[in-house]
Amino acid sequence: MSKREPVMNLxxxxxxxxxxxxxxxSMALLLMLLVPLVxxxxxxxxxxLGALLRALLGVLPLYWTVGIIEVFTFVPMLGTxxxxxxxxxxxxTNLKVPAALNAMQAAKVRAGSEEGDVISTIAIASxxxxxxxxxxxxxxxxxxxxxxxxxxxLAPAFxxxxxxxxxxxxxxxxxxxxxxxxxxxxxxxxxxxxxxxxSGSVSVLVPVGALIAxxxxxxxxxxxxxxxQGPG
Amino acid sequence: MAFSVNHPLLYLLTGLVVLFIILQxxxxxxxxxxxxxxxxxxxxLIRKTxxxxxxxxxxxxxxxxxxxxxxxxxxxxxxxxxxxxxLGAVTYELPAATLAASAMNAPVTQxxxxxxxxxxxxxxxxxxxxxxxxxxxLGLRKIQSGMVSLAGRDKRWGQILSDALFLGMISAFVGLLxxxxxxxxxxxxxxxxxxxxxxxxxxxxxxIRRFKWTWLEQYALPLSMLGAMALSLPIAxxxxxxxx
Numbered sequence: 001m002s003k004r005e006p007v008m009n010l011x012x013x014x015x016x017x018x019x020x021x022x023x024x025x026s027m028a029l030l031l032m033l034l035v036p037l038v039x040x041x042x043x044x045x046x047x048x049l050g051a052l053l054r055a056l057l058g059v060l061p062l063y064w065t066v067g068i069i070e071v072f073t074f075v076p077m078l079g080t081x082x083x084x085x086x087x088x089x090x091x092x093t094n095l096k097v098p099a100a101l102n103a104m105q106a107a108k109v110r111a112g113s114e115e116g117d118v119i120s121t122i123a124i125a126s127x128x129x130x131x132x133x134x135x136x137x138x139x140x141x142x143x144x145x146x147x148x149x150x151x152x153x154l155a156p157a158f159x160x161x162x163x164x165x166x167x168x169x170x171x172x173x174x175x176x177x178x179x180x181x182x183x184x185x186x187x188x189x190x191x192x193x194x195x196x197x198x199s200g201s202v203s204v205l206v207p208v209g210a211l212i213a214x215x216x217x218x219x220x221x222x223x224x225x226x227x228x229q230g231p232g
Numbered sequence: 233m234a235f236s237v238n239h240p241l242l243y244l245l246t247g248l249v250v251l252f253i254i255l256q257x258x259x260x261x262x263x264x265x266x267x268x269x270x271x272x273x274x275x276x277l278i279r280k281t282x283x284x285x286x287x288x289x290x291x292x293x294x295x296x297x298x299x300x301x302x303x304x305x306x307x308x309x310x311x312x313x314x315x316x317x318x319l320g321a322v323t324y325e326l327p328a329a330t331l332a333a334s335a336m337n338a339p340v341t342q343x344x345x346x347x348x349x350x351x352x353x354x355x356x357x358x359x360x361x362x363x364x365x366x367x368x369x370l371g372l373r374k375i376q377s378g379m380v381s382l383a384g385r386d387k388r389w390g391q392i393l394s395d396a397l398f399l400g401m402i403s404a405f406v407g408l409l410x411x412x413x414x415x416x417x418x419x420x421x422x423x424x425x426x427x428x429x430x431x432x433x434x435x436x437x438x439x440i441r442r443f444k445w446t447w448l449e450q451y452a453l454p455l456s457m458l459g460a461m462a463l464s465l466p467i468a469x470x471x472x473x474x475x476x
Binding site: 024026029052071098101115121135189192199 | 249253270288290297317355356358363367375392394399409421434467469
């Protein structure tokens with residue numbers, strides 16, 4: 001498996017992905033900003049600056065921080081192509097990151113290797129295409145689908161999508177690394193039981209869990225408790 | 233034509249964004265598949281990765297569609313469709329839209345009819361979520377370089393470091409399963425659903441190892457997830473107050 005050197009010696013493929021990623025990402029950024037601009041110009045609808053700033057002040061401190069944290073947390077998992085694509089197409093925690101992790105696990109390649117990068121990109125691209133197609137079909141067929149999707153009988157299935165996802169993903173990764181997993185798991189279980197109101201801030205707690213896991217892993221590794229564990 | 237939250241212009245803008253996402257994803261997909269072949273990965277592995285990721289995405293995509301429907305009562309159908317096809321998630325879009333409407337003194341329980349209020353919502357939803365994309369565009373190479381330096385030349389430590397990152401994310405979401413347990417029996421539903429999903433995944437693992445069903449490797453996660461979602465219906469019914 002080709003592992004990158006500590007000083008970033010990029011392969012021609014990686015250099016091309018960085019170039020393409022920046023180009024597509026810049027176009028996406030422009031497009032995302034162009035949409036509200038077109039709406040304002042076309043409808044001659046210009047919200048008062050004061051109201052806009054008040055609303056932004058309520059949103060930016062939290063969500064810009066979460067966005068920055070997500071980059072540092074998810075980039076090592078998603079790889080180069082996956083990051084450029086994932087940070088445009090969104091729905092990272094509930095869709096793109098698990099899709100990438102699952103694909104790399106099933107293909108037996110590691111995040112951080114070029115093989116991992118390629119598999120993660122294939123998973124995220126496939127997931128993005130399927131997702132936008134399903135949403136588009138859903139909107140077009142909304143008349144038929146709305147009663148089903150809004151049916152109270154099916155509500156528990158959609159309410160429990162994250163438990164269904166992280167139960168399956170959790171058992172794989174926790175069973176592979178039980179020694180590293182214990183401390184962050186106990187911390188998070190205790191935290192959410194004591195402060196259930198934090199459930200809306202789970203994105204902010206992901207790096208906290210990662211930090212605990214990294215510290216525990218470092219101590220265990222230095223003491224030789226992780227040496228015999230396989231790479232899987 | 234007067235402003236409406238379902239104005240054809242908004243559908244046109246949404247169509248453009250959806251088309252852009254499909255084009256960008258297809259470009260990266262083709263590029264990655266070509267590189268995978270150069271790296272000696274077999275066509276079967278590539279096909280399984282595509283199919284498994286597609287299958288896995290169906291349930292979360294339907295849940296995103298439910299989010300589009302929820303937001304549509306407030307800001308119409310095309311704009312939530314656009315927003316939830318790009319960077320963001322319902323957990324972000326709803327508070328952002330609500331805050332913008334409040335700042336414009338608009339009621340958040342009715343469909344928006346005032347164009348400047350809608351424009352304010354559109355600006356806030358777009359601007360409030362861009363930090364991740366901007367940071368990736370400006371500094372992905374530097375961030376990756378920093379991560380590689382953090383792992384150093386010790387490959388084993390590099391592997392442990394990436395596993396620890398995964399476990400950090402998983403532990404936060406496993407912890408979340410316990411956030412409602414103090415509510416009594418119905419509060420345990422997410423935990424029981426997660427256990428059912430974990431059990432299904434373990435059964436898949438057993439089948440893969442015992443009967444060498446290697447084809448199942450790629451599909452174990454989507455199957456376990458869909459199975460647990462289906463099981464959540466009887467589980468929630470049994471654990472509802474007075475449900476037993």
